[in-house]
Amino acid sequence: MSDVQQIGDARSTMLGHIRAALRDVPPTERPEDVPVARDYQQHSTAEREAIIEQFIEFTVDYKAIVHRVSEAELAHEIALICQARAMSLLIVPDDLPEAWLAGIKERAEIDTRADSRTNPLSNENLEASDGVLTGCALAIAQTGTIILDSGAYQGRRVITLIPDYHLCVVFTDQIVGIVPEAIRALHPTIVQERRPLTFISGPSATSDIELNRVEGVHGPRTLEVIVVERGAEVAA
Amino acid sequence: MSTVYIPMLSFTDAAKTALADTQLRRNLGKATQTIRTKRAEVVHEMEDWQGLREAGRAIKERTLRHLDHYLLELEQAVQQAGGHVHWARDAAEACQIVTRLVQQHETSEVVKVKSMTTEEIGLNEALAEAQITAFETDLAELIIQLANEKSSHILVPAIHKNRSEIREIFLDNLAPEHVEGLTDVPADLARAARSHLRQKFLSAKVAISGANFAVAETGTVCVVESEGNGRMCLTLPPVLISVMGIEKLIPTWQDFEVFMQLLPRSSTGERMNPYTTFWTGVAAGDGPQEFHLVLLDNGRINTLADEIGRQALNCIRCSACLNICPVYERTGGHAYNSVYPGPIGAILTPQLVGTEHAASLPFASSLCGACYEVCPVKINIPEVLVHLRAKVVRQHQKERRVHTYEYQEGVVMKALSYIFSNRRRYEAAQRLALIGQWPFVHDGKIDALPAKLSGWTTVRDLRPVPKQSFRDWWRKRQAQGGSTAEGVRS
Numbered sequence: 001m002s003d004v005q006q007i008g009d010a011r012s013t014m015l016g017h018i019r020a021a022l023r024d025v026p027p028t029e030r031p032e033d034v035p036v037a038r039d040y041q042q043h044s045t046a047e048r049e050a051i052i053e054q055f056i057e058f059t060v061d062y063k064a065i066v067h068r069v070s071e072a073e074l075a076h077e078i079a080l081i082c083q084a085r086a087m088s089l090l091i092v093p094d095d096l097p098e099a100w101l102a103g104i105k106e107r108a109e110i111d112t113r114a115d116s117r118t119n120p121l122s123n124e125n126l127e128a129s130d131g132v133l134t135g136c137a138l139a140i141a142q143t144g145t146i147i148l149d150s151g152a153y154q155g156r157r158v159i160t161l162i163p164d165y166h167l168c169v170v171f172t173d174q175i176v177g178i179v180p181e182a183i184r185a186l187h188p189t190i191v192q193e194r195r196p197l198t199f200i201s202g203p204s205a206t207s208d209i210e211l212n213r214v215e216g217v218h219g220p221r222t223l224e225v226i227v228v229e230r231g232a233e234v235a236a
Numbered sequence: 237m238s239t240v241y242i243p244m245l246s247f248t249d250a251a252k253t254a255l256a257d258t259q260l261r262r263n264l265g266k267a268t269q270t271i272r273t274k275r276a277e278v279v280h281e282m283e284d285w286q287g288l289r290e291a292g293r294a295i296k297e298r299t300l301r302h303l304d305h306y307l308l309e310l311e312q313a314v315q316q317a318g319g320h321v322h323w324a325r326d327a328a329e330a331c332q333i334v335t336r337l338v339q340q341h342e343t344s345e346v347v348k349v350k351s352m353t354t355e356e357i358g359l360n361e362a363l364a365e366a367q368i369t370a371f372e373t374d375l376a377e378l379i380i381q382l383a384n385e386k387s388s389h390i391l392v393p394a395i396h397k398n399r400s401e402i403r404e405i406f407l408d409n410l411a412p413e414h415v416e417g418l419t420d421v422p423a424d425l426a427r428a429a430r431s432h433l434r435q436k437f438l439s440a441k442v443a444i445s446g447a448n449f450a451v452a453e454t455g456t457v458c459v460v461e462s463e464g465n466g467r468m469c470l471t472l473p474p475v476l477i478s479v480m481g482i483e484k485l486i487p488t489w490q491d492f493e494v495f496m497q498l499l500p501r502s503s504t505g506e507r508m509n510p511y512t513t514f515w516t517g518v519a520a521g522d523g524p525q526e527f528h529l530v531l532l533d534n535g536r537i538n539t540l541a542d543e544i545g546r547q548a549l550n551c552i553r554c555s556a557c558l559n560i561c562p563v564y565e566r567t568g569g570h571a572y573n574s575v576y577p578g579p580i581g582a583i584l585t586p587q588l589v590g591t592e593h594a595a596s597l598p599f600a601s602s603l604c605g606a607c608y609e610v611c612p613v614k615i616n617i618p619e620v621l622v623h624l625r626a627k628v629v630r631q632h633q634k635e636r637r638v639h640t641y642e643y644q645e646g647v648v649m650k651a652l653s654y655i656f657s658n659r660r661r662y663e664a665a666q667r668l669a670l671i672g673q674w675p676f677v678h679d680g681k682i683d684a685l686p687a688k689l690s691g692w693t694t695v696r697d698l699r700p701v702p703k704q705s706f707r708d709w710w711r712k713r714q715a716q717g718g719s720t721a722e723g724v725r726s
Contacts, residue, residue, distance in 0.1 A: 010322075010323040010324060010325050010329060011323040013325060014307075014323055014325060014482070014531075014533050014537065015304050015307070015308075017533070017537040018303050018304045018307075018482075018537055018540065019304055020541070021537050021538070021540040021541035022301060022302075022303070022304070022540065022541075024543055025301045025302070029301070029302075030302075031298055031301075031302040031305060031306070031487065032298075034294070034297055034298035034301055034302070035294060036291060036294040036295055036298055037287075037290060037291060037294060038287075038291055038494075039284070039287035039290065039291065040284035040287035040288045040291060040494070040497075041283070041284045041287075058507060062506075062510070117520065117521030117522060118521065120521070123438050123472070127438075140508070142507065143500075143507040143508035144507060144508065145508045150519065150522055156521065156522045156523075157467070157471045157513075157522055157523055158471050158472065158522075158523075161464070161467050161468065161471055161472075179493055179496055179497050180493035183489070183490060183492050183493040183496070184490070184493070186489075187489055187490070190454050190456055190489050190514070190516060191453075191454055191489065194317050194454075194516040194517060194519065195516075195519060196513065196514065196515040196516070196519050196522060196523060197512075197513070197514040197515075198467065198511065198512070198513055198514075199496075199508065199511065199512040199513075199514075200510065200511060201506070201507070201508040201509065201510050201511075202510050203510065204462065204463050204464035204510050204511060205462050205463070205510050206375045206376075206426055206462060206463045207392065207462075207504070208374075208375040208376035208379070208392055208393075208394055209375070209394075209399055209402055209422040209425055209426070210263070210266075210398055210399055210422065211266065211267050211270050211271075211392065211395070212422040214422045214423045214426045216426070216430075217375060217426050217429065217430055217462075217463035217464055217465065218373075218430055218433065218434075218437075218463050218464035218465045218467070218468050219463075219464030219467060219468075219510075219511060220464075
């Protein structure tokens with residue numbers, strides 16, 4: 001029997017068995033006839049500032065380091081953080097705004113290398129770096145979550161995975177209150193562009209050894225977040 | 237090849253071994269209590285929790301009642317996004333498909349994300365037969381694999397191992413450069429695992445995962461995890477194979493707004509787990525460029541055919557029912573001799589493999605109902621347990637294996653019903669029991685009843701009948717002129 005035949009057999013057998021198993025379901029019933037009451041919160045009722053504060057509180061709760069600055073201070077803050085960590089090589093997605101790196105460019109000791117889908121760095125290069133700087137797609141206050149959708153300022157998934165340190169810029173207007181708001185906002189990305197998504201809530205962690213939480217197993221062992229108040233002028 | 241999870245020992249026998257292991261009981265007690273408390277705290281934060289649970293249940297009901305429709309929709313969406321879809325009727329067929337795919341890429345090593353479904357089908361053993369080594373990358377799974385043991389908890393499979401045991405396992409099995417100066421501090425042990433697995437992630441050509449959810453509407457597959465080993469496997473190797481039970485489907489992308497709230501809080505007691513990856517087919521220039529999704533039946537469709545038992549397929553593998561269960565807390569996962577332990581295992585495994593192969597599991601419960609209360613998708617586990625018990629008893633009656641414990645239970649219940657239905661008979665029985673029980677009372681409890689009744693006390697201790705019955709006390713009280721209200725208060 002060829003593979004194609006075998007797969008065809010398994011598929012039709014399984015579908016046939018499923019229909020037989022569901023003989024109690026009337027043939028006229030459509031999926032949407034089975035009621036799903038969405039009797040839960042769809043929109044956050046909290047004030048803007050409370051949402052931002054909750055995001056910071058819960059992100060810190062999950063052992064990430066969080067800073068809050070104005071947009072004018074962003075480049076300086078990035079440079080200070082990199083300097084404090086004595087970084088010499090920082091990975092960035094190639095579409096990252098030049099303005100974010102202005103502070104770093106003034107410091108000769110920190111190099112940056114750009115990565116893109118068409119011009120990817122090798123895994124060895126990523127491994128040899130001191131960390132990565134990205135933006136994000138969205139963030140959720142209720143859960144302290146950062147969402148990457150491989151869109152603007154985020155790059156390939158692997159650049160936020162192999163380096164041991166991730167510095168992520170979150171603009172306050174990217175923070176939604178609750179999970180349903182984030183899922184709704186991601187619908188176009190998923191349906192139209194089919195881009196992969198990563199939800200990040202604190203650095204990687206394990207509780208596998210006697211239930212002791214250990215931060216940092218395989219992903220970046222340190223996650224640092226800069227929450228940025230969007231200024232009057234939008235960055236280039 | 238055989239599936240790995242058919243219970244060889246009955247729960248009653250296996251539980252005795254587990255209960256005698258005091259280290260296991262201590263670890264389990266600590267683990268279940270800790271997770272239980274964390275879960276309660278983060279569930280308490282959610283005012284709309286009951287609404288979310290009901291939505292979760294309803295979405296799963298909708299999916300299951302129209303499973304054929306949604307599977308076809310999923311297949312089409314995955315193919316449109318550049319993925320390949322395979323259908324597997326049983327464990328052997330799924331293992332064949334995966335083995336063949338790995339062989340096509342001419343590699344003898346694969347990396348794996350923790351997956352109960354691949355454990356269920358015995359994939360690692362099947363790959364080993366084809367000279368392919370599967371490296372488990374979840375820390376606990378790695379420990380279990382190196383120790384050559386089986387998992388004892390859905391979520392924290394190595395909970396029965398303490399830090400010094402883990403250090404020994406690493407020292408014996410990992411290359412010297414990864415374990416130099418290794419202490420038993422958890423962070424140090426995690427560092428050894430990171431170093432050991434990093435090279436595997438970077439060099440593997442094929443990764444194998446399970447799936448927590450797949451969306452019919454978009455073909456998006458999702459893996460929920462903590463350590464980052466999932467992201468490594470789902471991003472680094474050029475080929476990804478995901479094995480998924482057909483019940484893991486959800487109809488629409490929007491449904492994630494329910495499950496991404498229910499699962500992390502119920503499972504690890506976190507508002508959100510550290511990492512979740514969602515992927516839709518393949519993405520040019522980012523992650524694997526070849527993706528295969530294997531849709532597995534292996535007893536699920538038989539489960540679907542049972543209108544009461546079907547709800548077991550709602551399960552999203554959070555393990556809240558394990559952590560709350562007074563039986564699981566004491567016996568641990570190994571006693572169930574089943575990939576799926578605890579209350580959910582007691583209703584899922586007998587249905588997947590047939591009640592004749594796991595007849596003791598539906599009895600591994602006190603029917604207290606705590607599992608139903610914490611279940612994020614409202615599986616009425618006690619209802620299914622009672623339903624399956626009845627099935628086991630009917631099966632045994634048909635096979636005339638009527639000398640078993642459930643038959644004795646039936647005889648006793650009939651006798652009790654005769655006695656309890658009449659006041660004189662009941663009070664006479666009480667007096668008789670008070671006199672007749674003395675040879676069996678030891679240290680204030682009855683731990684071994686004779687003959688036909690011994691079945692009951694093999695797994696339970698009884699309180700002896702007290703010298704004064706409630707009825708006697710009440711009569712005396714009334715005779716002394718005590719009022720009803722006072723009686724209640726005192």
